[in-house]
Structures are given as structure tokens and as C-alpha cells.
Amino acid sequence: MANFLINNQDTVSAYGLHFLKGTYSQLDAMPELKDNGLSIDWASEDGTERYHGEKRFQSITYNLPCAILATSTADYEQKLRALQNFLITAGEFTLDLMGRYRRFKLSYQNMTGFNRIGNNAQFTLVLINDHPTEYFTIPA
Template sequence: MANFLINGQDTVAAFGLHFLKGTYSQLDAMPELKDNGLSIDWAGENGVERYHGAKRFQSITYNLPCAILANSTTDYETKLRALQTLFITAGEFTLDLVGRNRRFKLSYQNMTGFSRTGNNARFTLVLINDHPTERFTIPA
């Protein structure tokens, strides 16, 4: 079985999309705590007095290193167009890490550093996680 699925589709079979070294470290990152505005930095005292009630977190931006690997120019064009169509039409989509039984609900933001060599391309997918503290499992 595939290790990565987008909206239930094997990323390699559907898009020729391979996630490269560094993907897991991006997806393992913790979100930044939002400033709740309830802290006081007393001039005559060390440290800061903070309210530690309900915590809220920023969205996480992931920069996932990727490649599209194809067998021919036609295969490359087909896979690239399918991936572009997904990101142009999808608002929020799921990215499943099957081996970790982990699901992310993400939004597309950008594709940077795009470089094509023959029938292959390398780039960074910039994706947004607006549910940084929720844990979604992959349905059986």
C-alpha cells in the first residue's frame, strides 16, 4: 500500500508525486502558540506574568520537498496537470501518512522552486494546516 494518500488517492499512482527527505520533519513540527494578550511585563520584576488559561495556536505552514517522476513527456504532462487541477479546485484536502495512521487536513498555498529536468520535476509544496492541534485518523 502507498505511504502517502491525497484525498484517498495514492500520490505516486495518481500524480507521480514523491515526498522527499525532510517531509516528516516538516509534518512533525509543533504549532506556534498565539499571544492571548494577557501577559504583563512588570518593570521591577524578573520574567513576565502570563495567563495560562485556554491556549490557541497559529496555523502551521509546511514546506514539503517533492518530486514528480514520469516515464515520458506525455506521462509527465498528465501527472502535472492532475496535480495542478487538484490544487486549483480543492479548498481543503486530506493528506494521509498511512504508515503512521495520521491524517492532515490541509490547504494549498504555493509551489516554489519548481525545476524540471526531462520528464521529472522538483519543487516545494507550501501547504497550510488550519487544524494544528487536532489529530485525525485514517478511516478504515
């Protein structure tokens, strides 16, 4: 069984896309708390007086280290174009971590540090999680 799925497609079969070391640590990151504007730092008192009611969180930006591995130049071009077309046309999509039974709803932001080496490429896929506190289950 594939470890990563994008919109229920195996990332390796569909795009030759492999997630590299550091992916899990990115996806395990906690979201930053939004400033609710209801805190006061009194000059004459220690600490800060804060409202601890309903909390809201910032979107999380993930920098996922990736590689496209291909067997030939034609295979590389096909896999890269398929991934690029998907990222350009997709709005929000799902990324499933099958080994952890975890689903993320993400949006594409950027592809940085692109480095092609022969029929392979390494890059960082920058994705946005606008649902940082929600846990989505993977349907059976």
C-alpha cells in the same frame, strides 16, 4: 500499500508525486502558541506574568519537498496537469501518512522552487494546516 494518500488517492498513481527527504520533519513540527494578549512584563520584576488559561495556536505552514517522476514527456504533462488542477480546485483536502496512521487536513498555498529536469520535476509544496492541534484518524 501506498505511503501517502491525498483524498484517499495514492499520490504516486494519481500524480506521480513523491514526497522527499524532510517531509516527516516538516509534518512533525509543533504549532506556535498565539499571543493571547494577557501577558504583562513588569519593568520592576523578573520574568513575565502570563495568563495560562485556554491556549490557542497559529496555523502551521509546511514546506514539503516533492518530486514528480514520469516515464515520458506525455506522462509528465498528464501528471503535472492533474496535480495542478487538483491544487487549484481543492479547498481543504486530506493528506494521509499511512505508515504513521496520521491524517492532516490541509490547504494549498504555493508551489516554490519548481525545477524541471527531463521528464521529472522537483519543487516545494507549501501547505497550510489550520487544525494544528487536532489529530484525525484514518478511517478503516
